[in-house]
Amino acid sequence: MGNALIAEEAMPEMRFRNLTLGYERHPAVHHLDGAVKNGALIAIVGPNGAGKSTLFKGIVGMLKPLAGSIEHDGIDVRDIAYLPQIPDIDRSFPISVYDMVAMGLWRARGLFGGIGGNDYHAIEAAIAGVGLTGFEGRTIGTLSGGQMQRMLFARLLVQDARVIVLDEPFAAIDAKTSTDLVELVRRWHGEGRTVLAALHDIDLVKAVFPETLLLAREPVAWGPTHEVLTSDNLSKARRMCEAFDESAVACAVAAE
């Protein structure tokens, strides 16, 4: 019985061990410890510059840790679906919404794999799921900001990933669009996928996300949302987030 408990604890979706991520030796995420449980729906909250995007880049393997590690449970980082805060999409490129959504099949189909009957169905269902039916043939340059975000969510749907990482997915998007997209996040949670999202809208976090990590370069609190998002914790987070100190000395916390 004890063994089973240990086994369960030893198999979270991913685990951060004394994780420090940053740029040019300056930490942007400092000494983060903790585990993301399989199927968790976690909001990452914190002021600008708190290290939310940096943490996500670390999770998807685009940034090597300065110290510590991120352990994934038997999943290749390329199988994590990642929506960056500002995707560097060339909107002048002549590609249709349909083709862009179809790119979500990359992991399944690779460089040369054909796209077959079921795939067409999945792509059309995803486009319908985000309310873009009728836009399939439009080039991406003709989409509005909200439609663009819907299209990127459709691509996430097609990716069909076990772990989904969303960096401020509802910034600069109207209420209707964000309501629709939040509904997709809930659906993913219901399907047992692990979802991490960086967010600024505290009310939304309280309404939708059961678990929250409050980050201010160092973790301020991590746990059930209502215990984490207290006014004490939030003001503490604001105080902790000051600028890079160019003359900072090497961190004194012992590396393990």
Next chain:
Amino acid sequence: MLFDTFITPFSDFEFMRRALVGMLALAVGAPPIGVFLMLRRMSLIGDAMAHAILPGAAIGFLLAGLSLFAMAGGGLIAGFLIAIGAGLISRSTSLKEDASLAAFFLISLALGVTIVSLKGSNIDLMHFLFGSVLAIDNAALLLVLGIASVSLIVLALIWRPLVLDCVDPGFLRSVSRAGGPAHAAFLGLVVLNLVGGFQALGTLLAVGIMMLPAITSRFWARDVTGMMAVAVASAAISGYAGLLLSYHANLPSGPAIILAAGFIYALSVAFGPFGGLIWLALPRRHLEA
């Protein structure tokens, strides 16, 4: 009369037929590469690479005289070296890739002209810079045809990562490692096609048959596949029309071909259905929705 103007030059003279076949092969291989260069905002990179080939071909010429394989081989090696060198310099210094390529191509041009002048005459130099499409022999024809075939096959293989690397490089990196190798293979194709065009059009004009039809295609098609088709068609027409022009008006053939491509480009800027100037000048009422 019509027959005399449009067919007889080719039915009567073998060198015209060879030139036409060579130009058609170039027209199939190079413009699709140009379309991707344009879409990746690398239109001037082709120019830089074309110059980079010159000193290599010149060294081949210095060592082996006017031997096709020495010059093509030298050009290939120089092109690859410059592509790799510019990439390395831009990665390890704060120079952007286009800046380091600009530096490389100016040096290469000066170096290439110097090397050719060491051994050859001014006529040789003209061949190097502007090509001699009417002097294409069997070996050169095979080289151009081979390059066009390889180019199409490789392009088909790297099509998906290449497109995705243009639209959303971040997403490509997040799902696949293919982006880097695809980019390298693509630069290889640029060099290969410029070497193919070198014999016919010279280092200065080879890039013309790659870029002018590609830029033209933007005015006629909305998706990548359509742009490729338009680019290939307009390059083929330029080749044919340019050869005719050079035959009847007794003009140098390489420049005549590029001028024909330039003429099609000018027509497209004016009348092309996507973004042509005439549609701006004709006020049309906006649509209902």
